[in-house]
Amino acid sequence: MRRTALSLLAVGSLVVGVAGPASAGDRGEPQAQVWVTTPDRAELLQQRDPVAFERGGSDLTTIVVDPNQRFQTMDGFGASITDSSASLLSALPAAARDDAMRSLFDARDGIGVSFLRQPVGSSDFTAEAEHYTYDDVAPGATDLPLEHFSIAHDEEQILPLLREAKRLNPAVKVMATPWSPPAWMKTTDSLVGGRLKDDPAIYDAYARYLVKFVQAYTSAGVPIDFLSVQNEPQNRTPDAYPGTDMPVAQQEKVILALGPLLKKASPRTKILGYDHNWQTHPNDAANTPPGEDPATDYPYQLLSGPAATWIAGTAYHCYYGNPSDQTALHEAFPTKGIWFTECSGSHGPTDTPEQIFRGTLTWHARTIAIGTTRNWAQSVVNWNIALREDGTPHLGGCGTCTGLLTIADDGTVRTDAEYYTIGHLAKFVRPGAQRIGSTSFGTTGWNGQIMDVAFRNPDGSTALVVHNENDDPRSFAVAVGDRSFEYTLPGGALATFTWPDSRALRDVPRQLDLSGAxxxxxxxxxxxxxxxxxxxxxxxxxxxxxxxxxxxxxxxxxxxxxxxxxxxxxxxxxxxxxxxxxxxxxxxxxxxxxxxxxxxxxxxxxxxxxxxxxxxxxxxxxxxxxxxxxxxxxxxx
Incomplete structure (x- = not known):
C-alpha cells in the first residue's frame, strides 16, 4: 500500500502535520484515514496509511461505533489568547507570527482551533507590570456610570490576534470570563481577593460592565458567544493575581441583573454558570468564612435557583475532581449544557521536556480530550495558547503552566503536548458535530486499556479518537455495523481515525436502552x-x-x-x-x-x-x- 506523504510546515522548530490526499477507498470497502501522536515525539499528528473496513468481526478488543446513539453537540476545541500569549505572539516577526497562527487556527495547515476562552481584563497570565480591568479609577473613587470604560488595552495585541483567528477559522467561537470586577466594585478595593459589595447598585454596575464589554468586543469584530461572570468563584485566596470570592447568592444576583440586559444587547451570548473545578477543592472549602456554606454543590444550587432561567449551562475546570462529575450534573439537569473551559498542563521543578511532553500528552488524552467529552462536555478548552519554556510571562499565579505553543527567546516556536491533544479533536471534529456511541474500556485513572470517543460531523463523516493507556503497544478492532478493521497503537499513543459517510456503514442495528435492567x-x-x-x-x-x-x-x-x-x-x-x-x-x-x-x-x-x-x-x-x-x-x- 502506498504511503500518503505528510506535508510539513516549519516555523522555527514548529512542525505541523497537514492532511495528505484521501485514498480512493470508495472503489471497494470504506477506508479510515489515520493520524497518530506518540509520547516520544516520533509521530506528531502523523498521517499513516489508511486502513480498510472488512466484512465480519474480530477476536480483538472491539470498539463498537454506533451512529444511532446521539449525545451532546460540540461547540469547539481550543485555548486562551491570554495577555501573556498575545505579548509573545505579537513579538514574533510577522512571518513567524503568521505561520504560528496558521498552525493553530487553519484546519488544513494546522489544527483548526475552534474555541477561545478570553479573560475579561487581567488574569494571572498578564505581561503588564500591573493588573487591569476596563474601568480602573483612582483608589477610593467609583464610576457607577462606567464613564471610564475602555477596551483600548486589548486593541494593541489581543484583538488583532482574535480577528486573525476568526479570519483563519470563521467557525471560531469565543467565550469571555472575568477574573475580577473593577476594584472599586469590591469589598477590598483590590483586584486580588475580596467580594463584590453587596449593593444593588454594584450588581447593576457589574452587569452593565459585562454588557459593555460584549458590545465593545462585538464592535471590534469579535462577537462573544459565551460569558461567565466569574472565573473560579470559590478560589478565595488567589496568589497575587485577580480573583473574587463569589458565593452562589452573589452570582445569582449578578446573573439576574445581567440576563435581561444581555438578552437585549447581545441575544447570541449565552451565560454559563460556575466556571470552576469538577468538585470544590478542599483548600477552597477550608477558606470559607466561618458560618458560611462552603457550597460543595455550587452548580446544583445555581441551577436550582432563580438565576437558572438565564443560564445555558455550567462551565468546568480540571484542577480537582473527575470528569464523571459532569455526567452527574447532566443527569440532574439534562436540559442544561456543560462546557469544559480550562485545564493547563503543568510540571515539576526537575522534569525534562521529554517527561513533560509524555506526562501531559497521556494525562490530557485520557482525562481532557476523551474524559470530558465522554461526560457531556460541549467544548474542550486548555489554558494559555502560547508561553515561554519557563512558563512566563505571568503576574502571580501559576509558575509551572505550559501552553499549546512554546516560544523560545530566539523566536523559534515549538508545538507541545496540549497542541496535539487539542489537535486530535479540533482538526477532525467540526463545530456542530454530535458525539455518538462508542464502547470505551479505559478510564481517567490509567487502567492500561483502550479509551475512545466518537463524533459524527455535520457532513456525515465520523471521527474516532483513541488513546492507548498501556505503555506497551496494543491491538484492537473498530466495528461499525457488520464491518470492522484492526489496528495497533504504540504505548501511550493518541490517534484519530476518520471515515466519510458511506452506504456500507449506515446499516447499523439499533441498540436498546437497558438503563432499567x-x-x-x-x-x-x-x-x-x-x-x-x-x-x-x-x-x-x-x-x-x-x-x-x-x-x-x-x-x-x-x-x-x-x-x-x-x-x-x-x-x-x-x-x-x-x-x-x-x-x-x-x-x-x-x-x-x-x-x-x-x-x-x-x-x-x-x-x-x-x-x-x-x-x-x-x-x-x-x-x-x-x-x-x-x-x-x-x-x-
Missing part, C-alpha cells in the same frame, strides 16, 4: 450489574476459572423485543467464555434456549430470530483457565 450471577464475585451498566470500562468477573454452568441472568424490567445479543468481555484479554448458551424467559422461571456456540474472542455477537422476553440468561458451557468477564451485554433490534 438488573443482573444477578451464579458466582457472587463482583457486582453483576456492572455487566449491564452501559459502561465497558467496568465489568463483572467470575473470580474463578471458567467451568460449565457459570451464568449471569438479566432482568430487563419489561418485555423487550430484540434480534441481536452482544456479549462483550471488554479489554480483559482472554476473559471470554469459550462456550456459551443464551436462554430467555418471560417470567424468570421457565426458560428456552435461543442460541449456543463457541466464542473465539473478546466480543461475541449472536443474531437470533426476533425474540420477545423480559429475562435473559447467558451460561458458560466450556472449561478454561482464565476468568470469565462481562464488560457489557447489549441488545439490538
Amino acid at each position: 438488573t443482573a444477578t450471577a451464579s458466582l457472587a464475585s463482583a457486582d453483576a450489574g456492572l455487566a449491564v451498566d452501559g459502561d465497558a470500562s467496568t465489568r463483572w468477573s467470575s473470580g474463578a476459572a471458567q467451568v460449565p454452568g457459570q451464568s449471569l441472568t438479566v432482568d430487563l424490567g419489561r418485555p423487550t423485543l430484540f434480534r441481536q445479543v452482544a456479549v462483550d468481555s471488554g479489554d480483559n484479554l482472554g476473559d471470554f467464555a469459550r462456550g456459551y448458551r443464551v436462554e430467555v424467559s418471560t417470567d424468570g422461571r421457565r426458560w428456552r434456549e435461543i442460541a449456543e456456540g463457541q466464542a473465539t474472542g473478546q466480543l461475541t455477537t449472536v443474531t437470533v430470530r426476533p425474540t420477545l422476553a423480559r429475562h435473559l440468561r447467558i451460561t458458560s458451557t466450556a472449561t478454561a483457565g482464565s476468568w470469565w468477564s462481562l464488560a457489557d451485554i447489549r441488545l439490538y433490534r
